[in-house]
Amino acid sequence: MSRPKALITVAVLLLTLNLVHAIVSEVTWENHSKASSALIESIGFSGLTVSSECTATRNPILEPTCACLGDLPGGYCYHLSCGIVGIPVVEEQLDQIEVIDQ
Amino acid sequence: MKNRSRRFQEHINFLNYAMDSIFTYKARSIAIVFSLMIALMVLGSIAFISDGLTKEAESSANFAPDITIQYLQAGRQVAIPMEYAQQISQISYVSKVVPRVWGYIYYHNRIYTVMGIDAVKMPIPKDIGFVMVSGKFLQPNDNQTAVVGNYLAKVFDLETNDILVLYDQSQQPHNFTVNGIFSMDVNLYTSDLILINLNDSRNFFNVSAEEATDLCVYVEDQTQTRYVAQQIAQSSPDARVLTREALKDALVTTYGARSGFVSVVWYILLLSVILVAWNQASAVSEEAREEVGILKALGFSTSNILEIRLLEALILGFISASSGIFLSVLYDFYLGAPVIRDFMLGWAAVYPSFPLPILISFSTMLTLYAVALFPLFVGSLIPAWKSAITEPDIAMRGS
Numbered sequence: 001m002s003r004p005k006a007l008i009t010v011a012v013l014l015l016t017l018n019l020v021h022a023i024v025s026e027v028t029w030e031n032h033s034k035a036s037s038a039l040i041e042s043i044g045f046s047g048l049t050v051s052s053e054c055t056a057t058r059n060p061i062l063e064p065t066c067a068c069l070g071d072l073p074g075g076y077c078y079h080l081s082c083g084i085v086g087i088p089v090v091e092e093q094l095d096q097i098e099v100i101d102q
Numbered sequence: 103m104k105n106r107s108r109r110f111q112e113h114i115n116f117l118n119y120a121m122d123s124i125f126t127y128k129a130r131s132i133a134i135v136f137s138l139m140i141a142l143m144v145l146g147s148i149a150f151i152s153d154g155l156t157k158e159a160e161s162s163a164n165f166a167p168d169i170t171i172q173y174l175q176a177g178r179q180v181a182i183p184m185e186y187a188q189q190i191s192q193i194s195y196v197s198k199v200v201p202r203v204w205g206y207i208y209y210h211n212r213i214y215t216v217m218g219i220d221a222v223k224m225p226i227p228k229d230i231g232f233v234m235v236s237g238k239f240l241q242p243n244d245n246q247t248a249v250v251g252n253y254l255a256k257v258f259d260l261e262t263n264d265i266l267v268l269y270d271q272s273q274q275p276h277n278f279t280v281n282g283i284f285s286m287d288v289n290l291y292t293s294d295l296i297l298i299n300l301n302d303s304r305n306f307f308n309v310s311a312e313e314a315t316d317l318c319v320y321v322e323d324q325t326q327t328r329y330v331a332q333q334i335a336q337s338s339p340d341a342r343v344l345t346r347e348a349l350k351d352a353l354v355t356t357y358g359a360r361s362g363f364v365s366v367v368w369y370i371l372l373l374s375v376i377l378v379a380w381n382q383a384s385a386v387s388e389e390a391r392e393e394v395g396i397l398k399a400l401g402f403s404t405s406n407i408l409e410i411r412l413l414e415a416l417i418l419g420f421i422s423a424s425s426g427i428f429l430s431v432l433y434d435f436y437l438g439a440p441v442i443r444d445f446m447l448g449w450a451a452v453y454p455s456f457p458l459p460i461l462i463s464f465s466t467m468l469t470l471y472a473v474a475l476f477p478l479f480v481g482s483l484i485p486a487w488k489s490a491i492t493e494p495d496i497a498m499r500g501s
Binding site: 003010034035040043098 | 118121122124125155157158159161162163164165166167170200202207208209210214215217219224225226227229230232233239258259260261263264265266267268269270273275277284285287288290291292295297316318349417420421424425427428431435460461462463464467
């Protein structure tokens with residue numbers, strides 16, 4: 001196979017792989033939302049447990065990844081020095097969970 | 103017809119020549135493909151995660167209550183008096199008002215969410231069992247029982263029927279039997295969640311029966327949601343009225359790549375690639391000038407040479423974009439986006455741990471291809487034009 005033909009083959013192969021991944025992803029998302037919808041309907045609304053709210057919220061660079069809705073359940077902050085729904089930074093907070101195996 | 107076929111063949115020949123040129127100027131081609139590929143990989147990885155988060159947040163908001171009411175004091179959310187629920191339920195078109203009591207508890211300086219719902223009044227669908235990996239969802243008559251998230255169950259090695267002891271703010275223990283564990287499918291919402299009945303939650307958080315954390319309002323006619331929201335806002339100016347649409351807008355803004363980090367990375371990478379393309383195209387232009395002279399002497403026009411150069415840019419851009427996007431798919435989808443994943447999940451205290459939602463959408467993919475091709479065209483156009491307009495005798499003499 002000549003080099004130009006090899007180049008075209010690789011490019012087409014990569015494009016096909018990318019498109020296949022996009023199709024799989026889109027189809028998976030269509031079905032995925034059914035589980036989320038049943039849960040959200042049952043408990044009301046709950047925030048995603050991923051982002052954080054802190055002084056970075058006012059930082060235009062970090063805003064999209066750090067901003068959140070702190071007044072929603074699960075919308076708390078992971079940032080250690082945050083004072084909004086903060087994890088205490090002065091002293092250790094007492095643990096509030098224990099498990100008794102049955 | 104014959105003329106058209108000849109023209110088509112001419113363009114094919116230019117394409118073949120452009121592909122040969124890519125191998126002739128190897129150093130330039132590698133520099134452009136490598137820089138663009140890395141740029142696209144980083145950009146694609148962030149864009150796919152950002153799309154996933156936005157899509158997840160947006161689709162979840164579609165199933166939120168029509169209106170969520172919170173009570174504000176000094177600009178902060180505090181418990182809402184239950185008399186508001188009675189007032190709101192009297193507004194026309196309001197179907198029902200359901201209180202929730204929720205809050206946070208700590209374990210090893212990490213926060214977990216305890217949420218109390220009214221299992222009788224909440225619109226729990228019949229297929230709720232699909233979101234459980236074991237046990238069952240909260241039942242109306244269950245007392246001192248809890249349904250917990252999959253991640254939380256793994257952290258505490260919890261199984262159904264285990265006893266979960268939660269200590270309230272005054273360190274008094276409250277025992278809950280684990281009746282169910284949510285599946286991984288809803289981990290993004292439930293990884294830190296302990297779901298209990300409303301009365302148990304009131305008891306645990308010491309919230310009286312006259313108060314709730316927030317109110318879920320359901321409207322009979324969806325078209326009247328705005329009217330109902332306006333009525334609530336007018337009658338209760340100290341309430342925060344969150345319609346489903348407002349919630350969706352806020353979430354999309356929060357998780358979207360509208361501004362900030364993603365955009366900044368995007369612009370920096372775009373600029374870098376334009377500079378690389380410009381630099382490389384200019385560097386080879388001296389070498390290519392002689393080639394242009396020969397081509398022109400053989401009868402190639404300026405537009406023919408420009409077409410060849412732009413086809414080169416197109417092919418390089420296409421290969422760079424395809425390989426960059428493919429690497430970002432591998433990085434996000436199969437490797438779980440290490441480093442970027444930690445950054446997107448949290449800050450100094452990275453928690454919890456679960457796969458990020460990743461959406462590889464056609465629109466983002468098209469945008470990434472466009473982003474790869476645009477800077478190459480811009481970066482190659484002027485050097486290509488300068489090279490193409492050179493007179494053949496000057497080009498061949500090299501002066």
